[in-house]
Amino acid sequence: HKPGALQPQLSPENVVIVGLRHADPAEARVLKDSRVSAFTMTDIDAMGMRDLMHEAIRIATSGTQGFHVSYSPQVTEFAGWEAGSGGITVRETHQAMEAIALSGGLLSMDVSGLTSGLEPRIAIDTVNFVMSAFGKRIL
Template sequence: MHTTPLHPARTVRLIGVPIDLGAARRGVDMGPSAMRLSSLVQQLERLGLTVHDAGNVPVPDRALLPATPAARLQAITAVCADVADRTAAAVREGITPLMLGGDHSLAAGSVAGTATALHERGERVGLIWLDAHADLNTPQTTLSGNVHGMPVAHLLGLGDPPLAQLSSATPAVRPQHLVYVGLRDLDDAEKATIRDLGIRAFTMRDIDERGLRAVMDDAVTIATTGTGGFHLSCDADWVDPQEAPGVGTPVRGGATLREAHLAMEIIHDTGALRAMDLVEINPILDARNATAELAAELIASAFGRRIL
Protein backbone atom coordinates (compact mmCIF):
# COMPACT_ATOMS: atom_id res chain seq x y z
CA MET A 1 0.00 0.00 0.00
CA HIS A 2 1.05 3.60 -0.56
CA THR A 3 2.39 5.44 2.47
CA THR A 4 2.43 8.86 0.84
CA PRO A 5 -0.30 11.31 1.92
CA LEU A 6 -3.52 10.87 -0.01
CA HIS A 7 -4.83 13.82 -2.02
CA PRO A 8 -8.54 12.97 -2.20
CA ALA A 9 -9.48 14.55 -5.51
CA ARG A 10 -6.64 12.75 -7.29
CA THR A 11 -6.83 9.43 -5.45
CA VAL A 12 -8.35 6.16 -6.62
CA ARG A 13 -8.96 3.53 -3.95
CA LEU A 14 -8.90 -0.05 -5.20
CA ILE A 15 -11.30 -2.31 -3.32
CA GLY A 16 -11.13 -5.97 -4.31
CA VAL A 17 -14.34 -7.96 -3.90
CA PRO A 18 -13.45 -11.62 -4.66
CA ILE A 19 -17.03 -12.83 -4.54
CA ASP A 20 -18.38 -15.72 -6.59
CA LEU A 21 -21.41 -16.44 -4.41
CA GLY A 22 -23.79 -14.79 -6.87
CA ALA A 23 -22.66 -16.72 -9.95
CA ALA A 24 -23.17 -20.30 -11.11
CA ARG A 25 -19.75 -20.59 -12.75
CA ARG A 26 -16.70 -20.70 -10.49
CA GLY A 27 -13.56 -18.64 -11.00
CA VAL A 28 -14.82 -15.05 -10.97
CA ASP A 29 -13.51 -14.69 -7.40
CA MET A 30 -10.04 -14.52 -8.98
CA GLY A 31 -10.99 -11.40 -10.93
CA PRO A 32 -9.46 -8.93 -8.44
CA SER A 33 -6.13 -10.76 -8.64
CA ALA A 34 -6.24 -10.70 -12.43
CA MET A 35 -6.89 -6.96 -12.35
CA ARG A 36 -4.00 -6.36 -9.96
CA LEU A 37 -1.70 -8.41 -12.20
CA SER A 38 -2.67 -6.27 -15.18
CA SER A 39 -1.27 -2.85 -16.00
CA LEU A 40 -4.07 -1.11 -14.07
CA VAL A 41 -2.04 0.59 -11.36
CA GLN A 42 0.69 1.71 -13.75
CA GLN A 43 -1.87 3.16 -16.16
CA LEU A 44 -3.62 5.13 -13.43
CA GLU A 45 -0.35 6.38 -11.96
CA ARG A 46 0.75 7.57 -15.40
CA LEU A 47 -2.32 9.83 -15.32
CA GLY A 48 -0.96 11.49 -12.20
CA LEU A 49 -3.37 9.69 -9.89
CA THR A 50 -2.47 8.28 -6.49
CA VAL A 51 -3.57 4.65 -6.30
CA HIS A 52 -4.40 3.39 -2.83
CA ASP A 53 -4.97 -0.36 -2.75
CA ALA A 54 -7.23 -1.12 0.21
CA GLY A 55 -6.97 -4.89 -0.29
CA ASN A 56 -9.87 -7.29 -0.51
CA VAL A 57 -13.20 -7.38 1.26
CA PRO A 58 -13.47 -10.68 3.20
CA VAL A 59 -15.75 -13.16 1.45
CA PRO A 60 -16.81 -16.49 2.98
CA ASP A 61 -15.70 -19.69 1.30
CA ARG A 62 -18.52 -20.92 -0.90
CA ALA A 63 -17.68 -24.54 -0.06
CA LEU A 64 -18.27 -23.90 3.65
CA LEU A 65 -21.74 -22.37 3.24
CA PRO A 66 -24.93 -24.43 3.40
CA ALA A 67 -25.97 -25.25 -0.15
CA THR A 68 -29.23 -23.32 0.03
CA PRO A 69 -30.31 -20.13 -1.77
CA ALA A 70 -31.18 -18.52 1.58
CA ALA A 71 -27.71 -19.12 3.04
CA ARG A 72 -26.00 -17.80 -0.06
CA LEU A 73 -28.24 -14.70 -0.17
CA GLN A 74 -27.50 -14.01 3.49
CA ALA A 75 -23.74 -14.29 2.90
CA ILE A 76 -23.92 -12.02 -0.16
CA THR A 77 -25.88 -9.45 1.85
CA ALA A 78 -23.18 -9.43 4.56
CA VAL A 79 -20.43 -8.92 1.97
CA CYS A 80 -22.43 -6.18 0.26
CA ALA A 81 -22.96 -4.39 3.58
CA ASP A 82 -19.17 -4.32 4.04
CA VAL A 83 -18.68 -3.10 0.47
CA ALA A 84 -21.28 -0.38 1.03
CA ASP A 85 -19.48 0.87 4.14
CA ARG A 86 -16.11 0.99 2.36
CA THR A 87 -17.53 2.67 -0.72
CA ALA A 88 -19.36 5.31 1.32
CA ALA A 89 -16.21 6.04 3.34
CA ALA A 90 -14.19 6.71 0.18
CA VAL A 91 -16.82 8.93 -1.42
CA ARG A 92 -17.13 10.93 1.83
CA GLU A 93 -13.37 11.58 1.66
CA GLY A 94 -13.58 12.74 -1.94
CA ILE A 95 -11.68 9.65 -3.05
CA THR A 96 -12.95 7.67 -6.04
CA PRO A 97 -13.51 4.02 -5.09
CA LEU A 98 -12.89 1.43 -7.80
CA MET A 99 -14.39 -1.96 -7.00
CA LEU A 100 -12.69 -4.93 -8.68
CA GLY A 101 -14.97 -7.95 -8.97
CA GLY A 102 -15.96 -10.61 -8.41
CA ASP A 103 -19.49 -11.18 -9.62
CA HIS A 104 -21.96 -8.35 -10.15
CA SER A 105 -23.88 -9.02 -6.95
CA LEU A 106 -21.28 -6.79 -5.26
CA ALA A 107 -22.89 -3.72 -6.87
CA ALA A 108 -25.88 -4.07 -4.55
CA GLY A 109 -23.38 -2.92 -1.93
CA SER A 110 -21.10 -0.55 -3.82
CA VAL A 111 -23.86 1.54 -5.37
CA ALA A 112 -25.71 1.58 -2.03
CA GLY A 113 -22.56 2.99 -0.44
CA THR A 114 -22.25 5.76 -3.03
CA ALA A 115 -25.94 6.52 -2.53
CA THR A 116 -25.42 6.79 1.24
CA ALA A 117 -22.48 9.19 0.94
CA LEU A 118 -24.36 11.44 -1.47
CA HIS A 119 -27.57 11.23 0.59
CA GLU A 120 -25.67 12.55 3.61
CA ARG A 121 -25.10 15.78 1.70
CA GLY A 122 -28.65 15.98 0.40
CA GLU A 123 -28.01 14.47 -3.03
CA ARG A 124 -29.16 11.42 -4.98
CA VAL A 125 -26.96 9.09 -6.99
CA GLY A 126 -27.20 8.41 -10.71
CA LEU A 127 -26.36 4.95 -12.02
CA ILE A 128 -24.98 4.05 -15.45
CA TRP A 129 -25.09 0.27 -15.92
CA LEU A 130 -22.95 -1.07 -18.77
CA ASP A 131 -23.91 -4.70 -19.22
CA ALA A 132 -25.28 -7.29 -21.62
CA HIS A 133 -27.81 -8.11 -18.89
CA ALA A 134 -30.26 -6.02 -16.87
CA ASP A 135 -29.56 -7.77 -13.52
CA LEU A 136 -33.11 -6.82 -12.58
CA ASN A 137 -34.48 -10.09 -11.27
CA THR A 138 -35.59 -10.71 -7.70
CA PRO A 139 -35.53 -13.97 -5.74
CA GLN A 140 -39.18 -14.34 -6.82
CA THR A 141 -38.69 -13.76 -10.57
CA THR A 142 -35.26 -15.31 -11.19
CA LEU A 143 -35.01 -18.25 -13.57
CA SER A 144 -31.46 -19.18 -12.57
CA GLY A 145 -31.44 -18.36 -8.84
CA ASN A 146 -28.12 -16.53 -9.32
CA VAL A 147 -27.90 -13.34 -7.26
CA HIS A 148 -25.55 -11.65 -9.73
CA GLY A 149 -28.69 -11.26 -11.84
CA MET A 150 -30.42 -9.26 -9.08
CA PRO A 151 -28.38 -6.24 -7.88
CA VAL A 152 -30.27 -3.53 -9.79
CA ALA A 153 -33.64 -4.77 -8.50
CA HIS A 154 -32.36 -4.51 -4.94
CA LEU A 155 -30.91 -1.03 -5.51
CA LEU A 156 -34.40 0.00 -6.64
CA GLY A 157 -35.83 -1.31 -3.37
CA LEU A 158 -37.25 -4.56 -4.77
CA GLY A 159 -36.51 -8.16 -3.80
CA ASP A 160 -35.09 -9.32 -0.48
CA PRO A 161 -35.44 -6.52 2.13
CA PRO A 162 -32.05 -6.89 3.87
CA LEU A 163 -30.20 -6.67 0.54
CA ALA A 164 -32.46 -3.85 -0.67
CA GLN A 165 -31.94 -1.70 2.43
CA LEU A 166 -28.15 -1.28 2.58
CA SER A 167 -28.28 2.44 1.82
CA SER A 168 -29.47 5.31 4.00
CA ALA A 169 -31.19 6.56 0.83
CA THR A 170 -34.47 4.74 0.22
CA PRO A 171 -34.38 3.30 -2.35
CA ALA A 172 -30.66 3.56 -3.08
CA VAL A 173 -31.42 4.47 -6.72
CA ARG A 174 -34.57 6.02 -8.15
CA PRO A 175 -35.73 4.64 -11.51
CA GLN A 176 -35.41 8.03 -13.21
CA HIS A 177 -31.71 8.19 -12.29
CA LEU A 178 -30.85 4.74 -13.68
CA VAL A 179 -29.82 4.08 -17.26
CA TYR A 180 -28.73 0.91 -19.02
CA VAL A 181 -26.35 0.90 -21.99
CA GLY A 182 -25.64 -2.13 -24.17
CA LEU A 183 -28.39 -4.55 -23.14
CA ARG A 184 -28.85 -7.61 -25.33
CA ASP A 185 -30.01 -10.51 -23.13
CA LEU A 186 -33.05 -10.00 -20.86
CA ASP A 187 -35.61 -12.20 -19.16
CA ASP A 188 -39.31 -11.48 -19.70
CA ALA A 189 -39.74 -10.40 -16.07
CA GLU A 190 -36.90 -7.90 -16.46
CA LYS A 191 -38.46 -6.45 -19.60
CA ALA A 192 -41.73 -6.00 -17.71
CA THR A 193 -40.00 -4.24 -14.80
CA ILE A 194 -38.20 -1.85 -17.15
CA ARG A 195 -41.52 -0.95 -18.76
CA ASP A 196 -43.43 -0.73 -15.47
CA LEU A 197 -40.88 1.56 -13.79
CA GLY A 198 -40.13 3.63 -16.88
CA ILE A 199 -36.41 2.86 -16.72
CA ARG A 200 -34.35 4.17 -19.62
CA ALA A 201 -32.64 1.25 -21.32
CA PHE A 202 -30.46 1.52 -24.43
CA THR A 203 -29.93 -1.80 -26.15
CA MET A 204 -27.27 -2.73 -28.66
CA ARG A 205 -29.85 -1.94 -31.35
CA ASP A 206 -29.97 1.64 -30.09
CA ILE A 207 -26.18 1.82 -30.33
CA ASP A 208 -26.29 0.30 -33.82
CA GLU A 209 -28.93 2.75 -35.04
CA ARG A 210 -27.94 5.97 -33.25
CA GLY A 211 -24.25 5.51 -32.54
CA LEU A 212 -22.49 5.22 -29.20
CA ARG A 213 -21.94 8.99 -28.84
CA ALA A 214 -25.65 9.86 -29.00
CA VAL A 215 -26.59 7.03 -26.64
CA MET A 216 -23.94 7.97 -24.08
CA ASP A 217 -24.92 11.63 -24.23
CA ASP A 218 -28.47 10.62 -23.30
CA ALA A 219 -27.20 8.23 -20.61
CA VAL A 220 -25.08 10.93 -18.98
CA THR A 221 -28.01 13.38 -19.02
CA ILE A 222 -30.23 10.81 -17.27
CA ALA A 223 -27.62 9.95 -14.64
CA THR A 224 -26.68 13.56 -13.85
CA THR A 225 -30.09 15.25 -13.88
CA GLY A 226 -31.16 15.77 -10.27
CA THR A 227 -28.17 13.88 -8.83
CA GLY A 228 -24.83 14.69 -7.20
CA GLY A 229 -22.99 12.59 -9.77
CA PHE A 230 -23.14 8.96 -10.80
CA HIS A 231 -21.83 5.50 -10.05
CA LEU A 232 -20.60 3.56 -13.10
CA SER A 233 -21.07 -0.20 -12.91
CA CYS A 234 -19.43 -2.05 -15.78
CA ASP A 235 -19.73 -5.76 -16.43
CA ALA A 236 -16.92 -7.04 -18.64
CA ASP A 237 -19.52 -8.89 -20.74
CA TRP A 238 -20.74 -5.49 -21.95
CA VAL A 239 -17.86 -5.72 -24.42
CA ASP A 240 -18.13 -8.25 -27.23
CA PRO A 241 -16.68 -11.65 -26.21
CA GLN A 242 -14.25 -11.52 -29.14
CA GLU A 243 -12.52 -8.70 -27.24
CA ALA A 244 -13.36 -9.85 -23.71
CA PRO A 245 -13.42 -13.67 -23.64
CA GLY A 246 -12.82 -14.06 -19.89
CA VAL A 247 -16.42 -13.69 -18.71
CA GLY A 248 -18.88 -16.21 -17.32
CA THR A 249 -21.96 -15.22 -19.32
CA PRO A 250 -20.76 -14.07 -22.76
CA VAL A 251 -23.30 -12.77 -25.28
CA ARG A 252 -22.26 -12.09 -28.85
CA GLY A 253 -22.87 -8.70 -30.39
CA GLY A 254 -21.50 -6.48 -27.64
CA ALA A 255 -19.64 -3.18 -27.70
CA THR A 256 -16.56 -3.03 -29.91
CA LEU A 257 -13.18 -2.09 -28.51
CA ARG A 258 -13.50 1.50 -29.71
CA GLU A 259 -17.12 1.84 -28.58
CA ALA A 260 -16.08 0.69 -25.12
CA HIS A 261 -13.23 3.20 -24.96
CA LEU A 262 -15.43 6.01 -26.28
CA ALA A 263 -18.02 5.31 -23.57
CA MET A 264 -15.31 5.56 -20.92
CA GLU A 265 -13.84 8.71 -22.43
CA ILE A 266 -17.29 10.33 -22.38
CA ILE A 267 -17.69 9.24 -18.74
CA HIS A 268 -14.47 11.03 -17.82
CA ASP A 269 -15.43 14.18 -19.71
CA THR A 270 -18.50 14.62 -17.48
CA GLY A 271 -16.46 15.16 -14.30
CA ALA A 272 -19.39 13.50 -12.50
CA LEU A 273 -17.99 10.00 -11.87
CA ARG A 274 -18.13 9.32 -8.12
CA ALA A 275 -17.40 5.56 -8.01
CA MET A 276 -16.90 2.64 -10.38
CA ASP A 277 -17.25 -1.15 -10.49
CA LEU A 278 -15.48 -3.40 -12.99
CA VAL A 279 -16.82 -6.91 -12.51
CA GLU A 280 -17.29 -10.44 -13.84
CA ILE A 281 -13.75 -11.14 -15.09
CA ASN A 282 -13.14 -14.88 -14.87
CA PRO A 283 -9.44 -15.72 -15.41
CA ILE A 284 -10.22 -19.42 -15.89
CA LEU A 285 -12.08 -18.56 -19.08
CA ASP A 286 -9.57 -15.93 -20.23
CA ALA A 287 -6.57 -16.09 -22.57
CA ARG A 288 -3.27 -14.65 -21.22
CA ASN A 289 -5.16 -12.26 -18.90
CA ALA A 290 -6.40 -10.39 -21.98
CA THR A 291 -9.76 -9.44 -20.49
CA ALA A 292 -8.20 -8.00 -17.34
CA GLU A 293 -5.74 -6.03 -19.47
CA LEU A 294 -8.60 -4.70 -21.58
CA ALA A 295 -10.44 -3.76 -18.40
CA ALA A 296 -7.37 -1.89 -17.16
CA GLU A 297 -7.24 0.10 -20.39
CA LEU A 298 -10.96 0.92 -20.18
CA ILE A 299 -10.64 2.03 -16.57
CA ALA A 300 -7.74 4.28 -17.57
CA SER A 301 -9.95 5.88 -20.20
CA ALA A 302 -12.66 6.45 -17.58
CA PHE A 303 -10.08 8.20 -15.40
CA GLY A 304 -8.69 10.47 -18.06
CA ARG A 305 -6.38 8.67 -20.47
CA ARG A 306 -6.54 10.37 -23.87
CA ILE A 307 -5.25 9.44 -27.29
CA LEU A 308 -3.78 12.91 -27.85
Protein backbone atom coordinates in the same frame (compact mmCIF):
# COMPACT_ATOMS: atom_id res chain seq x y z
CA HIS B 1 -39.62 6.82 7.67
CA LYS B 2 -38.34 6.17 11.15
CA PRO B 3 -35.93 8.77 12.52
CA GLY B 4 -32.39 7.78 11.62
CA ALA B 5 -33.51 5.22 9.05
CA LEU B 6 -31.55 5.04 5.83
CA GLN B 7 -33.21 6.85 2.98
CA PRO B 8 -32.94 5.83 -0.69
CA GLN B 9 -29.95 7.43 -2.38
CA LEU B 10 -30.74 6.29 -5.90
CA SER B 11 -33.70 7.34 -8.01
CA PRO B 12 -34.86 4.95 -10.73
CA GLU B 13 -35.19 7.83 -13.18
CA ASN B 14 -31.41 8.33 -12.94
CA VAL B 15 -30.55 4.67 -13.57
CA VAL B 16 -29.38 3.89 -17.12
CA ILE B 17 -28.57 0.51 -18.64
CA VAL B 18 -26.39 0.66 -21.74
CA GLY B 19 -25.91 -2.29 -24.10
CA LEU B 20 -28.82 -4.50 -23.08
CA ARG B 21 -28.68 -7.64 -25.22
CA HIS B 22 -31.31 -9.86 -23.67
CA ALA B 23 -34.27 -9.65 -21.32
CA ASP B 24 -36.74 -12.44 -20.76
CA PRO B 25 -40.43 -11.39 -20.94
CA ALA B 26 -40.72 -10.88 -17.16
CA GLU B 27 -37.54 -8.76 -17.04
CA ALA B 28 -38.66 -6.72 -20.05
CA ARG B 29 -42.01 -6.05 -18.37
CA VAL B 30 -40.32 -4.92 -15.14
CA LEU B 31 -38.00 -2.59 -17.07
CA LYS B 32 -40.87 -1.13 -19.09
CA ASP B 33 -42.91 -0.55 -15.91
CA SER B 34 -39.98 1.03 -14.07
CA ARG B 35 -38.53 4.50 -14.48
CA VAL B 36 -35.16 2.99 -15.46
CA SER B 37 -33.81 3.94 -18.89
CA ALA B 38 -32.52 0.97 -20.88
CA PHE B 39 -30.63 1.33 -24.14
CA THR B 40 -30.34 -1.89 -26.14
CA MET B 41 -27.79 -2.88 -28.75
CA THR B 42 -30.37 -1.81 -31.33
CA ASP B 43 -30.40 1.66 -29.77
CA ILE B 44 -26.60 1.81 -29.97
CA ASP B 45 -26.75 0.81 -33.64
CA ALA B 46 -29.41 3.45 -34.36
CA MET B 47 -28.01 6.37 -32.31
CA GLY B 48 -24.32 5.64 -32.28
CA MET B 49 -22.39 5.30 -29.04
CA ARG B 50 -21.44 8.99 -28.86
CA ASP B 51 -25.00 10.33 -28.94
CA LEU B 52 -26.33 7.49 -26.81
CA MET B 53 -23.74 8.16 -24.08
CA HIS B 54 -24.54 11.88 -24.10
CA GLU B 55 -28.19 10.98 -23.48
CA ALA B 56 -27.34 8.34 -20.86
CA ILE B 57 -25.12 10.78 -18.96
CA ARG B 58 -27.78 13.50 -19.19
CA ILE B 59 -30.30 11.10 -17.61
CA ALA B 60 -27.88 9.90 -14.93
CA THR B 61 -26.85 13.41 -13.90
CA SER B 62 -30.27 15.09 -13.95
CA GLY B 63 -30.60 16.52 -10.45
CA THR B 64 -27.66 14.51 -9.10
CA GLN B 65 -24.16 15.28 -7.85
CA GLY B 66 -22.67 12.74 -10.25
CA PHE B 67 -22.98 9.09 -11.13
CA HIS B 68 -21.63 5.58 -10.57
CA VAL B 69 -20.67 3.23 -13.41
CA SER B 70 -20.91 -0.53 -13.19
CA TYR B 71 -18.97 -2.36 -15.91
CA SER B 72 -18.55 -6.03 -16.77
CA PRO B 73 -16.23 -7.26 -19.53
CA GLN B 74 -19.11 -9.46 -20.70
CA VAL B 75 -20.78 -6.40 -22.24
CA THR B 76 -17.84 -6.01 -24.64
CA GLU B 77 -17.36 -8.23 -27.66
CA PHE B 78 -13.74 -9.32 -27.61
CA ALA B 79 -12.59 -11.32 -30.65
CA GLY B 80 -12.81 -15.05 -29.96
CA TRP B 81 -14.43 -14.68 -26.51
CA GLU B 82 -17.88 -16.25 -26.25
CA ALA B 83 -18.95 -14.36 -23.09
CA GLY B 84 -19.05 -11.03 -24.94
CA SER B 85 -20.61 -12.37 -28.12
CA GLY B 86 -23.00 -9.85 -29.64
CA GLY B 87 -21.91 -7.06 -27.32
CA ILE B 88 -20.50 -3.58 -27.65
CA THR B 89 -17.33 -3.42 -29.71
CA VAL B 90 -13.99 -2.68 -28.05
CA ARG B 91 -13.92 0.73 -29.74
CA GLU B 92 -17.50 1.52 -28.62
CA THR B 93 -16.55 0.55 -25.07
CA HIS B 94 -13.60 2.97 -25.15
CA GLN B 95 -15.87 5.63 -26.65
CA ALA B 96 -18.37 5.15 -23.81
CA MET B 97 -15.62 5.36 -21.19
CA GLU B 98 -14.14 8.46 -22.81
CA ALA B 99 -17.58 10.13 -22.76
CA ILE B 100 -17.86 9.25 -19.07
CA ALA B 101 -14.51 10.91 -18.36
CA LEU B 102 -15.30 14.01 -20.43
CA SER B 103 -18.60 14.49 -18.57
CA GLY B 104 -16.74 15.10 -15.31
CA GLY B 105 -19.57 13.41 -13.40
CA LEU B 106 -18.03 10.04 -12.53
CA LEU B 107 -17.99 9.56 -8.75
CA SER B 108 -17.29 5.83 -8.53
CA MET B 109 -17.02 2.69 -10.61
CA ASP B 110 -17.16 -1.04 -10.05
CA VAL B 111 -16.00 -3.82 -12.35
CA SER B 112 -17.55 -7.26 -12.06
CA GLY B 113 -16.67 -10.52 -13.75
CA LEU B 114 -12.94 -10.41 -13.11
CA THR B 115 -11.83 -13.92 -12.26
CA SER B 116 -8.52 -15.75 -12.17
CA GLY B 117 -9.58 -17.62 -15.31
CA LEU B 118 -10.11 -14.44 -17.35
CA GLU B 119 -7.89 -14.25 -20.40
CA PRO B 120 -5.02 -11.79 -19.77
CA ARG B 121 -5.79 -9.78 -22.93
CA ILE B 122 -9.35 -9.18 -21.70
CA ALA B 123 -8.14 -8.18 -18.24
CA ILE B 124 -5.65 -5.74 -19.81
CA ASP B 125 -8.35 -4.19 -22.02
CA THR B 126 -10.66 -3.93 -19.00
CA VAL B 127 -8.00 -2.02 -17.06
CA ASN B 128 -7.58 0.28 -20.08
CA PHE B 129 -11.36 0.89 -20.18
CA VAL B 130 -11.35 1.82 -16.49
CA MET B 131 -8.40 4.17 -17.00
CA SER B 132 -10.27 5.81 -19.91
CA ALA B 133 -13.32 6.33 -17.71
CA PHE B 134 -11.14 8.08 -15.13
CA GLY B 135 -9.60 10.36 -17.75
CA LYS B 136 -6.56 8.64 -19.26
CA ARG B 137 -5.95 10.11 -22.69
CA ILE B 138 -3.59 9.39 -25.55
CA LEU B 139 -2.31 12.99 -25.75
